[in-house]
Amino acid sequence: MTTCGLCGRAYPAGDHCPDCAMTAGFGPNRPSPFRSGTLWAMAAGLVVVYAITLTVVAITS
Numbered sequence: 001m002t003t004c005g006l007c008g009r010a011y012p013a014g015d016h017c018p019d020c021a022m023t024a025g026f027g028p029n030r031p032s033p034f035r036s037g038t039l040w041a042m043a044a045g046l047v048v049v050y051a052i053t054l055t056v057v058a059i060t061s
């Protein structure tokens with residue numbers, strides 16, 4: 001059973017709330033999207049974009 005985060009009603013896990021139809025997105029039983037290296041992948045992408053921009057600026061100026 002899961003408790004609805006909006007209205008507090010208990011409903012079966014994996015389903016949506018029968019009262020307000022809200023699905024459980026983030027909760028204590030759900031894995032965090034920033035846990036399995038996603039945050040580091042985003043940081044690496046940011047560094048790559050920064051390096052490309054730095055190279056383009058260094059070449060054109």
Ligand SMILES: [Zn+2]
Nearest residue numbers: 004007017020
């Ligand atoms: Zn609800």
